[in-house]
Structures are given as structure tokens and as C-alpha cells.
Amino acid sequence: MSEPLLERVRIVLVEPQEPMNVGAVARAMKNFGLSQLYLVNPHPRVGPPWAREAYWLAVHAEDLLDRAQAVGSLREALEGVHLVVATTGRPRELYPAPLVPAWEVPGRVLTVAGPVALVFGRETFGLTNEELDLAHLIGTIPTAPEQPSLNLAQAVVVFAYELYKAALGGSVEAREELAEVAALEALFDDLGRYILEIGFTDAHRHPYAMRRLRRILHKARLSPGEVQLLRGLLHQSRFAMGKKHG
Known part of the structure; x- marks a missing residue:
């Protein structure tokens, strides 16, 4: 298996509220070779320092909790990232990025030559529309309509397993150069x-x-040079309009 493929994957939890959920997420990550955990504005009972309840559930993954980073905003958690997959189980009127099932996510993620992030929302209501706007891809887990909701650790383990399985196959190469989130x-x-x-x-x-x-441009999976080209086009167009009306 190619370990560097998984070392580039960040798991980002937005405003987690329950310490035991965070511990269970750490354990799921360790099960499937993931090591980077970011927590965005965690509830005070979660930490930092991380609550003992989190360590109770992080069986053999205590080291991962020790290295976990708490940040104040989602944008901070995504600094330097080249591809963002947001996860959701809630239907929306319009998604800002292509929607794919969990088993298709590895083929879109592991080919990227740079850090990638999988973003999971709050236990109560998931991610806001504004947070989804930062995603290049929306990942979903099809579930039975009688009980459609998953808890946080369950959702993480499904995506982690799919990533591990794809990396285990050894046929994925990280060659695709994508623009960073900030660009x-x-x-x-x-x-x-x-x-x-x-x-x-x-x-x-x-x-x-x-x-x-956003949805149209995310489908294009823009490179750094393509982003610069499009920004230059917009700037030149604005300049030309100013000269015309000046």
C-alpha cells in the first residue's frame, strides 16, 4: 500500500460537541491509516485539552488525539488544501459542487498531488450552506429511508474504509495538480x-x-495556472469596461 496517499488526507470535524464521538473518530481513522485530525471550534467539553471521555473511545489511537489540531474556523483547517470533500446527509435545493457516493470519493481524492480534506459537520445539523460552499465535491452515504442518519464516527468510518481500500489496491497515483482552496x-x-x-x-x-x-468550475478541477488565467480575464475585463466608460 502507498502510505503517502493517506498521509495527505485530513479529517476535519466542524464544531464537534461530544467527546466520545471525537474519540470514536480517532479510532476509526487509526483503523484505516489516517492520521491528520482537525477540529474546528470544538465545544468546550470536547477540549482542548481533550476530554478523558474522548480517550476512552480512542482505543489504541490516543497518539492521534494527542496530535489533533484545534482551529477557530473551517478556512483555517483548510489552509494549504488542494481538494475539499464535504459530507452531508441532508437534501439541499442546490449543491455548490458535484454530488457523489462515498465509494466514488477515493478516485477523486487520492489522485490529487497535494493535501486533501474530508469535512464532517455537527452532530445536530451537519454543515451550513456557507461551509458547503468551500467544497469541491460533496460526498454522501446512501442509507435506508427508515433510518437515514448516521452518527459522526459511523460517517467517518465509511469514508475512511473506502479510502483505505482504494489505497490498498496500489493502482492510484497522485499526479493531478489542483489549485489550493485559498486561490x-x-x-x-x-x-x-x-x-x-x-x-x-x-x-x-x-x-x-x-x-x-461554483458547481460548474469545481467540475473542471482547476489547476493553479487556470485559476490565475481566469482571474486575469476578470481583471482585464473590468479594466476594459472602465476605459470604455471613462
Whole structure:
């Protein structure tokens, strides 16, 4: 198995509330070769320092908890990341990125030549629309309609298993150079201002328009050079419009 493939994967928990869930996540990660755990604004009863209840459930994964990083925002957890997979079990009117089942995630993730992140939401209501906007891919776990919800550790173990199984096969190579999250978000900031300036949309419909545009551009899996090209196009277009009306 190619260990570096899994070493680049971050598991990000957004505002976890239960210490035992965090411990169970650490154990699931250790079961399947994952080692990077980030917690975004964890509840005070979770830590840091991590609650003893978390260590009770982190059987043989205490070292992973010891190295876990607590950060104040999702963007901070995604610094340096080249691909973000957000997980959700809730239907939405419009997803800002392609929607794929858990077993298709490894083929999209492990080919990326850089850090990747799998983001899991709160135990109570998952991820907000604004947090989903940061994702390049939305991963789902099909479940029986009689009991559709999974707890946090269950969701992590499904994705971790799929990643481990793909890496175990040894046929995946990390060759794809994708732009970092920060570069993509700078592009979306430019694009968001631009579509307002040209009257493509108005302030009320702007979030919906941007989610559709995000979805289109995420399908393209943009490289750093392509992001620079598109930002340059927007800047030059804005400059040309200013000269025309100046």
C-alpha cells in the first residue's frame, strides 16, 4: 500500500460537541491509516485539552488525539488544501459542487498531488450552506429511508474504509495538480463581484448564482495556472469596461 496517499488526507470535524464521538473518530481513522485530525471550534467539553471521555473511545489511537489540531474556523483547517470533500446527509435545493457516493470519493481524492480534506459537520445539523460552499465535491452515504442518519464516527468510518481500500489496491497515483482552496476562493470573490457589476444577477439572487457557478468550475478541477488565467480575464475585463466608460 502507498502510505503517502493517506498521509495527505485530513479529517476535519466542524464544531464537534461530544467527546466520545471525537474519540470514536480517532479510532476509526487509526483503523484505516489516517492520521491528520482537525477540529474546528470544538465545544468546550470536547477540549482542548481533550476530554478523558474522548480517550476512552480512542482505543489504541490516543497518539492521534494527542496530535489533533484545534482551529477557530473551517478556512483555517483548510489552509494549504488542494481538494475539499464535504459530507452531508441532508437534501439541499442546490449543491455548490458535484454530488457523489462515498465509494466514488477515493478516485477523486487520492489522485490529487497535494493535501486533501474530508469535512464532517455537527452532530445536530451537519454543515451550513456557507461551509458547503468551500467544497469541491460533496460526498454522501446512501442509507435506508427508515433510518437515514448516521452518527459522526459511523460517517467517518465509511469514508475512511473506502479510502483505505482504494489505497490498498496500489493502482492510484497522485499526479493531478489542483489549485489550493485559498486561490479558488480568491477567484470566486472576484467572480462574485464581477457578476454584480455587469448586472448578471442582483444581490438577492447572488448566492444562488454563485453556487451554480461554483458547481460548474469545481467540475473542471482547476489547476493553479487556470485559476490565475481566469482571474486575469476578470481583471482585464473590468479594466476594459472602465476605459470604455471613462
